[in-house]
Amino acid sequence: MGVTVKDVAQAAGVSQATAARALGGYGYVSPTSRRLIEDAARSMGYRRHAVARALASNVTHTVGLVVSDIENPFFATAARALSDTLESEGYTILLANSDEDLDREERLVEAFRARRVDGLVVVPSVATKTPHLSDLVSAEIPLVLFDRPVRGLKADVVLVDNKEGAKTAVEHLLRLGHQRIGLVSDPPEISSSGERIAGYRAAHEEAGIPVDERLVVLTGSTQADGYRGAKQLLERAKRPSAIFTANNMMSVGTLLALRDLALHVPRDVAMVGFDDLEWTTLIEPALTVVRQPVHDIGRHAGTRLLARMNGDRSPPRRIRLPTEFIVRGSCGETEKR
Amino acid sequence: MGVTVKDVAQAAGVSQATAARALGGYGYVSPTSRRLIEDAARSMGYRRHAVARALASNVTHTVGLVVSDIENPFFATAARALSDTLESEGYTILLANSDEDLDREERLVEAFRARRVDGLVVVPSVATKTPHLSDLVSAEIPLVLFDRPVRGLKADVVLVDNKEGAKTAVEHLLRLGHQRIGLVSDPPEISSSGERIAGYRAAHEEAGIPVDERLVVLTGSTQADGYRGAKQLLERAKRPSAIFTANNMMSVGTLLALRDLALHVPRDVAMVGFDDLEWTTLIEPALTVVRQPVHDIGRHAGTRLLARMNGDRSPPRRIRLPTEFIVRGSCGETEKR
DNA sequence: GTGAAAGCGCTAACAC
């Protein structure tokens, strides 16, 4: 049904090997035959067959990306950055969503392996070493962990300084005089969240203020979970005077809860969120946040993966990018926008 | 390096064909040999080779998705819905971003064809018939157009009633007494935007109010473009009393411009946006919007593509989903949230 | 129900 290298070779009057070399862009071909072949290919409408090439060469030029949910802007941005980085090298991305579910994640990684991806970028849903990822490593299939490390796994990981970022945020709140700071986070098994929770605790510890465990809400990963968690926290007899949310989903949920309870920020409750999105400056007051260099994380993941796919066998790298604390108005500390 | 069907067959003491039938899930295999084969496969760590299978069977179980930009929540949601719909049938998605650039779009479609995708979902950057898409149709490669039709192209398309949605929005503004309604949109070549612009004009026409062309700002597709466009519009000597923005990117840009010019909504300028996102209810006042059933669009695109890939040869369908007009506070018409 | 054998379209030695 399609024009093959063989057909082109015949038309151009050369052997299949020569045509393949010209069309595949490898090996030596004289300018003369190259022209002949290329002309024939063009006029016959030859189209390379990436599947056949992959089977023969054992290289698919395909990379698998497993994120929790592409609808989360954090991951969408990451996907975009990754795609941009890899596309220029001829790679295409296979996308899948795990929903923070280990079983799904395993199935997706397996499906990608069956498709013989040249490498994988995954956002691991749990921080402990699991077979589906360590198998990848032992099979020497390039893998870079995105946003979250996995204990004991010898793979590159690119992430931000979660603990430090969270600590800075909570210290800010503490410095403003808040003694009862609530935390709304998804599960600590998600290691980025675990680190942020640790940062929250570390700030308290250094300030010599004990953490009131009733103010620590650990919930699911969706915005709806964040909403429920925040509501529950805010309806306590003694509600916190400030809230720190561990990621953008929790922030939206919390903001929604705050609004539904008719609680004013920062008068009734101060707030700082992890993750910055465009709309955070559109609300009143604009949200004070810990910003992550999301594009950079994605780009680094891409270049790391490229290096590995190009044969880099150096020890696994941990690339930790700094966060940026951006003070806006949600702690009442300033009127600046 | 990997365990092949042949290896498994040998170990199980059957022919390669039988092992392949059992492992591939097709053809007849006796329960006895099936058990033998499956046990051998498991213990040897057999993993199906999707590439080889694709080459032999001419089916990749892969679908290409070309969106403008996965960072745009509209497309991220669509991608998610599409992925969910196709994944259950064993398909995996290849993702690519066109940035509304026709050249890029062409290259991406070509790359996907080289990879022998079983079908494509594309968000066409231009509404006129272009070879890269009509070639797909003549090659009978399943194609569904997402969000935007292409004139004269015999392909399924799933979209919303853009004109009607925009018309309703502008009528609302008109009914509130606005006579000078600004429009901030991306290029009319993007047919969804073109239709929204048409709706804007239709509302004016029906109301017998001429459109002041100086209030019509057609700009690029990014949020930064929206910002510039809105700013330019609002700095006119006689600025509009209301603004209709044609999509979420334009809305964010416009909101940012409004804020920077210290213009209050709705006191100074009323506003209605096309596209609803969670944060639109978080701003003060909450944004009055035309909501699109984004998930549904994605799901329909998925089921349509599945039908085509399963051999449906019926005439192309145009699935047009209704929009929903949601009145909140940005036109000052109500205090409800 | 099972097996033998011929490809799918390309790459990769290797010889010329």
Added chain:
DNA sequence: GTGTTAGCGCTTTCAC
């Protein structure tokens, strides 16, 4: 530089 020849790992007739 070019051609010959094996595969890559699977599916798919077609006999048996």
